[in-house]
Amino acid sequence: xxxxxxxxxxxxVQEGDSAVIKCTYSDSASNYFPWYxxxxxxxxxxxxxxxxxxxxxxxxxxxxxxxxxAKHFSLHITETQPEDSAVxxxxxxxxxxxxxxxxxxxxxxxxx
Amino acid sequence: KAGVTxxxxxxxxxxxxxxxxxxxxxxxxxxxxxxxxxxxQGLQFLFEYFSETQRNKGNFPGRFSGRQFSNSRxxxxxxxxxxxxxxxxxxxxxxxxxxxxxxxTFGAGSRLTVL
Numbered sequence: 016x017x018x019x020x021x022x023x024x025x026x027x028v029q030e031g032d033s034a035v036i037k038c039t040y041s042d043s044a045s046n047y048f049p050w051y052x053x054x055x056x057x058x059x060x061x062x063x064x065x066x067x068x069x070x071x072x073x074x075x076x077x078x079x080x081x082x083x084x085a086k087h088f089s090l091h092i093t094e095t096q097p098e099d100s101a102v103x104x105x106x107x108x109x110x111x112x113x114x115x116x117x118x119x120x121x122x123x124x125x126x127x
Numbered sequence: 128k129a130g131v132t133x134x135x136x137x138x139x140x141x142x143x144x145x146x147x148x149x150x151x152x153x154x155x156x157x158x159x160x161x162x163x164x165x166x167x168q169g170l171q172f173l174f175e176y177f178s179e180t181q182r183n184k185g186n187f188p189g190r191f192s193g194r195q196f197s198n199s200r201x202x203x204x205x206x207x208x209x210x211x212x213x214x215x216x217x218x219x220x221x222x223x224x225x226x227x228x229x230x231x232t233f234g235a236g237s238r239l240t241v242l
Contacts, residue, residue: 060232061231111227119167
């Protein structure tokens with residue numbers, strides 16, 4: 016079945032540096048790729064998503080890129096700040112009639 | 128606008144007991160989905176309800192069940208609890224049916240510990 020692998024499981028970066036989290040999916044029919052951020056004690060929150068007809072999407076300091084040929088997509092966070100510390104989850108699906116398949120999560124630590 | 132409310136936030140049960148968790152979605156949202164979150168396993172989909180009907184079900188045993196009421200509030204039940212059921216149970220609501228392409232708004236979760 017569909018599988019989403021997420022790397023790394025933990026990422027520690029200096030404040031102000033960039034962070035990149037990568038996910039690989041197995042089903043080439045996947046066409047929706049959201050990223051969720053989960054802060055301590057809270058539920059995940061959508062931060063950005065991309066659909067298969069787009070190669071890149073940006074929203075201020077965050078961006079997502081999609082490589083359909085290689086079946087991977089990445090989250091890029093620039094100029095990291097302490098409030099970026101959280102667990103980030105990627106997911107993939109084939110559309111509204113299918114469920115999201117989630118990656119295992121990446122714990123992002125921003126060092127002051 | 129109130130968010131997704133889950134109750135209780137924390138609970139401790141013993142093996143063999145059963146538990147019922149509640150989820151109140153955002154007003155106007157008709158889809159409620161449930162997830163089990165364990166360390167290192169990400170989010171595992173349990174089921175989705177839309178208009179009081181189960182629309183999709185994940186790969187969990189029949190001990191896990193749920194329902195949705197006419198006001199869109201949802202409950203999930205786990206019977207004959209096992210140690211491995213210890214987890215954070217999250218619910219999410221969305222406007223439209225289908226978790227695969229819609230923005231999900233999550234609650235803070237119910238943390239279940241089974242002793």
